[in-house]
Amino acid sequence: xxxxxxxxxxxxxxxxxxxxxxxxxxxxxxxxxxxxxxxxxxxxxxxxxxxxxxxxxxxxxxxxxxxxxxxxxxxxxxxxxxxxxxxxxxxxxxxxxxxxxxxxxxxxxxxxxxx
Numbered sequence: 825x826x827x828x829x830x831x832x833x834x835x836x837x838x839x840x841x842x843x844x845x846x847x848x849x850x851x852x853x854x855x856x857x858x859x860x861x862x863x864x865x866x867x868x869x870x871x872x873x874x875x876x877x878x879x880x881x882x883x884x885x886x887x888x889x890x891x892x893x894x895x896x897x898x899x900x901x902x903x904x905x906x907x908x909x910x911x912x913x914x915x916x917x918x919x920x921x922x923x924x925x926x927x928x929x930x931x932x933x934x935x936x937x938x939x
Contacts, residue, residue, distance in 0.1 A: 846931060848875075848886060850908045851918040858908040862886070862899045866923065866931055870897045877910055884911065884921060887930035911935045 846866045853859040860875075862868045866886075874889035893901045905916070912919045913936055921933035 846923040846925070847920055848884075848923060848931075848933065849918065849920045850903075850911050852905075852908060852916045853902075856905070858903045858905050860893075860901050860903055860907075862895060864899060866925075868895050868931075869899050871895050873901075875903065875907065877907070879910060881934075882936045883932065883934050885926075885930045885932045886923070887928075 844865060845863065847863050848866075849861045851859050862873075868886070868888070871888050872890055872892050872894050873886050874892040875884060875886050877884045893903060895901045908916060908919070911921070919935060921935045923931040923933040925931050
């Protein structure tokens with residue numbers, strides 16, 4: 825087994841909470857609501873966005889829409905527990921969904937295998 829420098833990995837990936845991979849995370853907060861966070865590379869900080877879920881295909885998409893969820897300048901916002909439970913397949917566990925941008929301007933991701 826070879827040793828791998830963690831200092832070099834840290835420099836490549838960056839430090840702190842920032843992620844160079846576009847994603848959205850869902851988690852249960854202490855208050856019982858669902859906290860969400862989009863990564864900065866999505867360009868959705870301080871925007872109004874919508875989350876659309878296709879339960880049959882276990883996919884979601886997010887995009888800029890007026891009058892929907894307001895994302896803070898740190899990338900956070902709240903949604904109902906129902907959204908977390910849809911993405912987490914009925915449970916309250918934290919879920920992270922990798923996203924990719926399509927030609928229509930929406931970010932798409934798959935949150936699990938079909939049941």
